[in-house]
Amino acid sequence: MTSALLLRRRLTNIVMLSLTGVCTALVLGVLFFILGYITYHGIAALNWDFFTKLPKPVGETGGGMANAIVGTIKLLALASLIGVPIGFFGGVYLSEYGRKNAIGFSIRYAADILNGIPSIVMGIFAYTIVVLPMGHFSSLAGGVALGIMMIPIAVRSSEEFLKLVPASLREAALALGLAEWKVVSFVVIPTAFRGIVTGIMLDLARVAGETAPLLFTAFSNRFWSRGWLEPTASLPVMIYTYAIAPYEDWHRQAWAAGMVLLMLVLGANLLSRLILHRQLRG
Amino acid sequence: MKTVIATGMFILSLVGSAWADPMLINGAGATFPYPVYSKWFDEYAKIHPDIHINYQSIGSGGGIRQASELTVDFGATDGPMNDEQLSKAKVKLLHFPTVLGAVVPTYNLPEVTADLNFTPQALAGIFLGAITKWNDPEIAKANPGANLPDKLIIVVHRSDGSGTTYVWVDYLSKISPEWKKKVGVGTSVNWPVGLGGKGNEGVAGLVKQTPYAIGYVELIYAEQNKMPSGRVRNSAGQFVKAGLETVTAAAAGTIKAMPADFRVSITNASGEKVYPIASFTWLLIPEKIDDPKKGKAITGFLRWMLKDGQGLAPALLYAPLPKEIVAMEEKAIGQIKY
Amino acid sequence: MARSNTNIFSLAIFRRPGISPADRFFRASVLTVALSVFAITAIVAYELVRNSRLPIEKFGWSFLWGTTWDPVAEQFGALPFLYGTLVSSALALLIAVPVGLGVAIFLSELAPRWVSDPVAFLVELLAAIPSVIYGLVGIFVFVPWIRNVLEPALSGTLGFLPLFQGAPYGVGMLTAGIVLAMMVVPFIVSVSREILMAVPLSQREAILSLGATQWEMVRIAVLPYARSGIMGSIFLALARALGETMAVTMVIGNRPEIRLSLFEPGYTMAAVIANEFTEATSDLYVQALIEIGLVLFAVTILVNALARLLIHSVFTKVEVRE
Numbered sequence: 001m002t003s004a005l006l007l008r009r010r011l012t013n014i015v016m017l018s019l020t021g022v023c024t025a026l027v028l029g030v031l032f033f034i035l036g037y038i039t040y041h042g043i044a045a046l047n048w049d050f051f052t053k054l055p056k057p058v059g060e061t062g063g064g065m066a067n068a069i070v071g072t073i074k075l076l077a078l079a080s081l082i083g084v085p086i087g088f089f090g091g092v093y094l095s096e097y098g099r100k101n102a103i104g105f106s107i108r109y110a111a112d113i114l115n116g117i118p119s120i121v122m123g124i125f126a127y128t129i130v131v132l133p134m135g136h137f138s139s140l141a142g143g144v145a146l147g148i149m150m151i152p153i154a155v156r157s158s159e160e161f162l163k164l165v166p167a168s169l170r171e172a173a174l175a176l177g178l179a180e181w182k183v184v185s186f187v188v189i190p191t192a193f194r195g196i197v198t199g200i201m202l203d204l205a206r207v208a209g210e211t212a213p214l215l216f217t218a219f220s221n222r223f224w225s226r227g228w229l230e231p232t233a234s235l236p237v238m239i240y241t242y243a244i245a246p247y248e249d250w251h252r253q254a255w256a257a258g259m260v261l262l263m264l265v266l267g268a269n270l271l272s273r274l275i276l277h278r279q280l281r282g
Numbered sequence: 283m284k285t286v287i288a289t290g291m292f293i294l295s296l297v298g299s300a301w302a303d304p305m306l307i308n309g310a311g312a313t314f315p316y317p318v319y320s321k322w323f324d325e326y327a328k329i330h331p332d333i334h335i336n337y338q339s340i341g342s343g344g345g346i347r348q349a350s351e352l353t354v355d356f357g358a359t360d361g362p363m364n365d366e367q368l369s370k371a372k373v374k375l376l377h378f379p380t381v382l383g384a385v386v387p388t389y390n391l392p393e394v395t396a397d398l399n400f401t402p403q404a405l406a407g408i409f410l411g412a413i414t415k416w417n418d419p420e421i422a423k424a425n426p427g428a429n430l431p432d433k434l435i436i437v438v439h440r441s442d443g444s445g446t447t448y449v450w451v452d453y454l455s456k457i458s459p460e461w462k463k464k465v466g467v468g469t470s471v472n473w474p475v476g477l478g479g480k481g482n483e484g485v486a487g488l489v490k491q492t493p494y495a496i497g498y499v500e501l502i503y504a505e506q507n508k509m510p511s512g513r514v515r516n517s518a519g520q521f522v523k524a525g526l527e528t529v530t531a532a533a534a535g536t537i538k539a540m541p542a543d544f545r546v547s548i549t550n551a552s553g554e555k556v557y558p559i560a561s562f563t564w565l566l567i568p569e570k571i572d573d574p575k576k577g578k579a580i581t582g583f584l585r586w587m588l589k590d591g592q593g594l595a596p597a598l599l600y601a602p603l604p605k606e607i608v609a610m611e612e613k614a615i616g617q618i619k620y
Numbered sequence: 621m622a623r624s625n626t627n628i629f630s631l632a633i634f635r636r637p638g639i640s641p642a643d644r645f646f647r648a649s650v651l652t653v654a655l656s657v658f659a660i661t662a663i664v665a666y667e668l669v670r671n672s673r674l675p676i677e678k679f680g681w682s683f684l685w686g687t688t689w690d691p692v693a694e695q696f697g698a699l700p701f702l703y704g705t706l707v708s709s710a711l712a713l714l715i716a717v718p719v720g721l722g723v724a725i726f727l728s729e730l731a732p733r734w735v736s737d738p739v740a741f742l743v744e745l746l747a748a749i750p751s752v753i754y755g756l757v758g759i760f761v762f763v764p765w766i767r768n769v770l771e772p773a774l775s776g777t778l779g780f781l782p783l784f785q786g787a788p789y790g791v792g793m794l795t796a797g798i799v800l801a802m803m804v805v806p807f808i809v810s811v812s813r814e815i816l817m818a819v820p821l822s823q824r825e826a827i828l829s830l831g832a833t834q835w836e837m838v839r840i841a842v843l844p845y846a847r848s849g850i851m852g853s854i855f856l857a858l859a860r861a862l863g864e865t866m867a868v869t870m871v872i873g874n875r876p877e878i879r880l881s882l883f884e885p886g887y888t889m890a891a892v893i894a895n896e897f898t899e900a901t902s903d904l905y906v907q908a909l910i911e912i913g914l915v916l917f918a919v920t921i922l923v924n925a926l927a928r929l930l931i932h933s934v935f936t937k938v939e940v941r942e
Binding site: 010017023024027031038086090094103107112113118121125180208215219243258269 | 645650651656671727729731741753755756757809833834866893894898
């Protein structure tokens with residue numbers, strides 16, 4: 001009887017442990033399947049036109065997404081303009097002055113809330129504060145939506161990397177009689193700089209793929225969008241419109257756009273991982 | 283990071299300056315005429331490189347909304363705005379018919395290759411959820427000899443506010459009292475059954491993807507995607523296929539009775555050759571345009587559309603406007619002030 | 621994460637009486653920027669409330685349990701969307717929790733460090749894939765597969781349950797749940813893995829010395845110890861699933877009705893906003909959509925707060941023990 005029990009226990013052990021392995025294989029399988037599938041269809045669909053031409057009228061074959069690629073770059077630049085300074089200085093405050101006080105706590109909490117707000121709600125917000133008062137859709141509105149979405153992660157990652165700067169460094173600099181703001185600006189921040197940049201890169205990669213907040217802010221545009229006050233096309237919104245349409249050629253281009261976007265996002269992830277790895281080693 | 287931002291700004295300033303010339307006019311709305319509109323705006327940009335008209339097909343409901351809120355320079359719809367909507371708009375909006383189109387039932391039946399016949403009762407029954415199988419007698423009796431499968435019908439409708447929906451339910455309300463009572467007419471309604479697809483594009487996409495599905499789209503979406511379009515029995519008892527002639531025939535009755543604001547429904551029109559689910563589609567133009575340059579460009583486009591633009595419509599299976607209506611509209615353009 | 625003592629070296633404690641104007645200025649400006657994070661969050665909430673006045677006045681709380689969404693009659697009830705959001709998210713968790721925990725256990729207990737770290741990174745990549753790409757693959761790969769293979773198989777074997785009846789649409793609640801599961805699994809894995817790895821070695825050694833098998837060790841000693849943290853990771857995943865928009869919009873079928881069968885199309889709060897926001901024709905309609913946004917906002921805040929609380933409690937426990 002004891003041996004039967006032992007056998008059962010051993011069997012359960014093997015079965016359950018191998019199941020965890022199966023789960024891991026399954027999840028990795030999904031990842032590689034998605035990556036492989038997008039790459040397979042994307043490569044077949046990518047051509048020079050995709051990067052250089054404007055979209056064709058509906059139903060006609062050919063054309064590209066040049067305006068959407070530029071549109072995405074513009075939106076990201078605008079988003080950084082809003083998200084990076086606020087996120088960065090917010091992080092400086094949290095790490096240097098707000099580690100344990102009430103203000104620090106509430107700002108951290110606000111950042112967490114902001115981070116949890118669904119992206120579509122952020123779109124509504126940008127619509128009510130930018131689109132409605134200005135009276136029309138614009139790159140600006142899209143940039144604002146994405147920029148606000150960048151803030152929480154930028155705040156928290158900057159804070160984390162600044163905290164990693166050894167306290168001894170701060171003490172040494174202060175002991176030399178350096179003013180507090182100089183210690184922060186010329187000793188602490190440069191030390192954490194690489195990490196902070198990496199965090200922001202990841203943050204950008206995250207908002208680069210956001211579609212929902214752009215649907216009624218940046219809207220879309222068949223042509224080039226001039227300046228910042230016109231609607232603009234963007235890669236994610238183009239993927240969405242092209243994917244749900246019935247046209248084969250649009251599907252083809254959606255795959256191409258999907259691959260470009262994926263490369264952008266995953267590239268940023270891999271790169272930042274590499275940089276961080278080096279830094280931790282060095 | 284500074285260098286990143288600096289390079290970014292540099293690239294952007296290049297981008298900004300390189301394409302700074304043409305004026306951009308933004309329009310949004312109906313997906314029903316989107317193929318012909320995007321053709322028009324493309325052609326127009328070739329003739330007038332200084333004017334780009336950006337049209338986004340977000341649905342007629344969206345066209346009405348965004349034009350009323352003035353978030354776009356003009357709107358487009360296939361269901362005319364009602365009086366309440368007109369009175370709530372921030373600016374007085376004028377309706378300009380552009381072309382005529384047909385809404386067709388399109389379906390995905392692997393077993394059936396021929397075009398199916400639909401009685402009005404069959405269409406109402408399917409979209410009310412009363413008819414659930416493809417081999418239902420109401421469908422079978424209109425299609426003797428067709429190999430109708432014993433499969434559940436998957437109904438696809440629009441998820442967004444849509445003029446195509448408006449035309450479709452306007453028709454169903456006219457032929458089915460039950461529909462009128464239960465569902466009613468609007469750009470978006472409370473559907474009794476089915477899946478929602480976004481835009482004519484989305485409905486066509488869903489039907490094409492889903493075996494045993496039926497949906498309704500503008501004719502060109504079925505044609506461009508090689509999907510069947512069913513014949514519908516008109517009020518004279520004939521099964522008629524949607525096409526240029528049958529749609530033009532549907533408009534014939536309204537030429538004399540066209541109201542001055544062009545808001546008119548031509549579904550279920552009488553006549554032997556009439557396709558019963560046809561409609562005008564309209565541009566919504568503000569009566570007062572603040573920017574004179576934009577006003578000039580928009581009226582210029584309207585005149586071109588009524589003259590040269592009409593010639594481009596038949597190739598995309600939209601029926602051109604009757605001459606009399608073109609003449610009425612050319613006069614109405616004078617109402618636009620800028 | 622265990623960084624309890626570093627704070628005493630924070631600059632704040634060097635606050636001297638004779639602080640220079642430059643320092644004061646620097647502090648004030650950094651504080652102002654930091655406070656703007658707080659302000660922005662508050663403004664978002666305020667704008668949502670301000671812009672949903674009309675339906676709040678007209679429908680009151682009945683907005684939450686009204687089942688009719690009828691733009692023609694201007695009757696707006698959000699229950700079908702609440703239902704769709706909750707059911708699709710619950711379905712996602714039903715799939716993602718066991719799988720995610722399995723992966724986390726494998727990575728923390730079985731795999732050596734040189735396997736565990738890169739695999740964890742790969743799993744996190746799943747979270748980096750944009751939502752719209754899940755939708756793209758969803759439409760063209762998962763939907764046909766679910767329609768042609770999974771749904772017929774389910775209705776063939778479990779068809780007696782009302783959950784698995786009806787026409788195999790392909791798009792619908794089930795598909796949304798499966799796609800969501802893929803999207804939230806990385807959250808469960810990465811947080812749970814860290815939490816499992818934070819369980820003290822003494823816990824494991826004690827039970828192993830009693831002759832337990834490795835699985836028994838996980839089940840009896842490790843998982844209960846990490847329970848609240850794992851719950852936290854689940855809530856984190858839930859918050860993410862609730863607000864997910866694009867992928868769901870593309871595969872759920874967009875139909876505001878409450879149906880028991882998982883094959884039937886549904887609708888979520890995020891999806892209805894995405895679909896109808898630009899085309900809503902009246903103020904009441906638009907504001908009803910904004911109120912849905914407000915509800916979604918409130919629900920996700922709640923779930924997120926719960927998640928943080930639970931995860932935090934594990935790490936404080938670990939810190940105290942060590």
